Amino acid sequence: MNESFDELQQLAGEYVLGTLSLAQRQEVTRRLPLEPVLRLAVEAWEQRLLPLTALVEEQQPSPQLWPRIVKDLRSGVVALPAGWRSWWSDLRFWRMLTAGGFAVATVFAVMFVIRPPAPASAPAFMVVLVEPQDRIPGWIVQASADRQITLTPLRPISVPEQNALQFWTKADGWAGPVSLGLVQPGKSLKLALDKLPPLQANQLFEITLEPSTGSLTGKPSGPVLYIGKAVKMT
């Protein structure tokens, strides 16, 4: 992973060209979301070589192809509960979200398709949990001033039978993440955080894939499916 700049360019070039082995391709795919320099190098190569696609003869797709695609599109975003409008119209939220390094356009896109019901009391903290690779928002965490938190799914997710989703949080200075329990796919969850220290800005929340009874080690042991940091709302 410690290539020189030229080696990184070479890797990016061969990735786009297609001459990497499957294992090397998968390694680049894994690194892309984590390494902006590699990502920029790949994007530059995609742009450089794109004109070569004009060398290819067009082919007529079969009439069944489009209906097949439509059938497999994930349906839109589910409606969110109360409390939404109060912060989505708040400019400060967007500023903080940007400062937090989230893909704002992503969240914006999700929000635009949601028509919120009447606002409730404003949450004190907000967390958008996104997929680590694609930054697609999957869940929203809202924490009220009285430390009630609500976890709300934004889209359906399927979980293998022998697995479960486990919800965790960790603030700066904590030894490790603390389990907030198992989460049902597609279901909202309300919790009281009264056993924990008060929520902090930038406190980490994540959902991992664990054995059906939860992590056996008491710490996250499976892949992180969604992750995000708390943004103060008031």
Added chain:
Amino acid sequence: MPTILPADSDSFDYDAALRACARGDQQALKSIYLQDSRRLLGVALRIVRQHHLAEDVLHDAFVNIWNKAASFDASRGAGRGWIYSVVRHQALNMVREREREVYADEETVEAIQNENGASVVDQFELNASLGKLHDCLSHLDSAKRNSILSAYVDGCSHSEIAQRLQAPLGSVKAWVKRGLAALRECMG
């Protein structure tokens, strides 16, 4: 970088279409499909070599485009390139996963060659619409140029290029490497 595109893709706003996809607008995805599915299928077919596999690639790629549209940063104005890259990588993953265990049968290969009428290398000679890329590729010696074109357009691995060009594997790897380095220098 000036890129010459087919006339009708000049006016199509790929970035706006992707933004609409991100909002859940299926018509926007369909507009991309109507605009580019024929060329995208051509791109996929050259790499996976069989029509039904190319359609599978396009299917998966469009589902991916739909799911990932929200994560694409349309502000950088590279929507068309992004769509093509999703399709190409889908196709490349498929052939690398199979690593040619499913070789295109003789008939398919012949059919593609007949349809296209010319090899990729000949087409390159005929096609001056590649802008600066054309100039930069022209400056490469033919071994490097053919290695790069065989890889990008036909999805050839190093060893397939070696077979095609009747050259040792080590030479092909060096040609690809030096060819890419020269292209980067030439194109910036």
